[in-house]
Amino acid sequence: MSDSKADKYRKVAYYPGCALEGTGHAYDRSTRQVGKALGLDLVEVRNWNCCGAMEAKNIDPKVQTYLSSRVMSIAANEMGMDVVMAPCNGCYHNLKKAEYDLAHDADSAQVVGRLAEKAGETAYRAGQVETIHALEWIKSAIGEQGLRERIRGGLKGLRVANYYGCMYTRPRHIFPEKDAGPGSESTAKPHFMDDLLAAAGAQNVEFALKTACCGGAHTLSDSDMSTRLVLNILQAAEAAGAEVIATECPTCHSGLEMHQVRAEKRFGKKTQVKIVYFTQLLGIALGLSPRKVGLHENVSDVFAALQSRGVA
Amino acid sequence: MPIHEKSLIRPENLKTHEQLVVDGVDVSGHWSTFIQSRVVTDYNEALQEEIAALPGGEHIHRCWQCGSCTNACTVNAVNPDFNPRYWIYLVRMGMESELLRDKDIIWQCVSCNKCTYACPRDVVPEGVMKALSHWLELKGHTRKSPSMIFDEVFTEQVIQRGRIEEGRIIQRFFRRTGQALGQDWLIEMGRRLLRRLPLGMLTRLGLASVRAPRTHGWARSREALREYVAEEHARQRRALGLSELIEGAQRDAAGIPHA
Ligand code: SF4
Ligand code: SF4
Ligand code: SF4
Ligand code: SF4
Helix, strand or coil, rough: CHHHHHHCCCCCEEEHHHHHCCCCCCHHHHHHHHHHHHEEEEEEECCCCCCCCCCCHCCCHHHHHHHHHHHHHHHHHHCCCCCCEEHHHHHHHHHHHHHHHHHCCCCHHHHHHHHHHHCCCCCCCCCCEEEEEEEHHHHHCCHHHHHHHHHHCCCCCCCEEEEEECCCCHHHCCCCCCCCCCCCCCCCCCHHHHHHHHHHEECCCCCCCCCCCCHHHHHHCCCCHHHHHHHHHHHHHHCCCEEEEEEEEEHHHHHHHHHHHHHHHHHHCCCCCEEEEHHHHHHCCCCCCCCCHHHHHCCCHHHHHHHHHHCC | CCCCCCCCCCCHEECCCCCCEEEEEEECHCCEEEEEECCCCCCCHHHHHHHHHCCCCCCCCCCCCCCCHHHHHHHHCCCCCCHHHHHHHHHCHHHHHHCCCCCCCCCHCCCCCCHHHHCCCCCCCHHHHHHHHHHHHHCCCCCCCCHHHHHHHHHHHHHHCCCCCCHHHHHHHHHCCCCCCCHHHHHHHHHHHCCCCCCHHHHHHHHHHHCCCCCCCCCHHHHHHHHHHHHHHHHHHHHHHCCCCCCCHHHHHCCCCCC
């Protein structure tokens, strides 16, 4: 990774998104705490709006393009920032998708321009900001070596299955910086979270379902399907010997938590593996208290599990 | 011999004979399953154009039937009848009545984009699945799917306030789909959380559900979005040869007040 990137990512516009204010609160909290502990600067996007998640595009795709572009426009045109960091896969994906569409599809650019004008805002122009995920942020700004130097306690060989979900890597064309040679992220077999957690002292298990889908789009509208898909992921992680599944998205995270309970209640299938945000694990490894990274907010009792391993 | 994608053949057109000799060769038992030939006459020549007129369906004409989408599909692994390649084929051929046999499962696409990732022709099968679901609903072949109701509840709130609050969305969705809020697993999740949550956190959650988050100065964005969605939906209805009169639920989706 180049030093220019490391410098560029030291101070970024932070787009938490709606989920991080609700069910994903522990992710917001641990992301901010880890940033602070690492000396990185997060400036929240002013008066942001929802990116539309996986739903608005089904009412109309350009509604999502406008919603996402508005967030990038505020960061660029009102705050003068050139990097937006989003920890939620949904937000990250939507901003990247809007960026791609605005650069490649004249119709999208025209509609967004028209909507922004009616709303009395400056329309976003493709290329004004770079959108990155929290994983890229820490990986590029601090890196594995930098992380190793700051570890207090570490993860003591905790066996982790790294789960990235769908929206971090698919569809491939909206992530031109991935699959781009040495040091870049892979869409087939992502590894940024693996790299960071290994540097923090975890032992990553060989996990084939890293980018499997948890059925998040239908978590409430076709719950049995989601429960089956999640159960698959949980069981595969356990079979691979994982004690915890590390997540990097509030929707994936709460999907795994919710359907772990639902699989138990509805299908009588109990799994033991615990679900935890990668930022919570990094925070613990950096010596932050379990409370600071919001471990008590997780549904699965990851606190007890980490305690019994002498990690927390 | 097993017939490839046997589930695609109507059961009444599969003939199995316990005892059968064809041209002096005994083909009883294992070898005796035959597909009855039939003639299709009820083509809808406009089908591909109609799907292409809906968001997501734009690139359906590119498909060369390699089957990579179905092979990669998350839902297909759970239910072999869920077959994006086959549905795209039917649309391109105009075989509407065949497509309608699967009308109640098409909405189950979970938008994982594994198909889009695998497709060598940039068809974006995920988008095609959404276009198909919309088409089925607009044409009145299916009722609004729970997934569409969820998308509407969610998007209404985003357009209304700029932000969403999950508790409200869940409540509204359960109400609209006639489900009880007291689901056993939901209660169990709450129980597990309450064991550890401190008072401050509970207060925060409580406050969020009273004072809904919103984006300030959103009124003009709201108006612009509503206008756009209404125009777009009217255009789609025209493309499908339907009257432009928007019925109740779609008004809700667009946030247009009822007359
Ligand atoms: S994807 Fe989720 S978290 Fe991101 S802004 Fe939208 S609802 Fe909110
Ligand atoms: S894994 Fe689930 S929540 Fe995560 S991106 Fe995919 S569908 Fe969404
Ligand atoms: S997006 Fe839909 S059709 Fe495509 S692979 Fe996923 S579930 Fe299957
Ligand atoms: S992967 Fe693409 S080209 Fe191949 S069958 Fe599916 S849609 Fe058609």
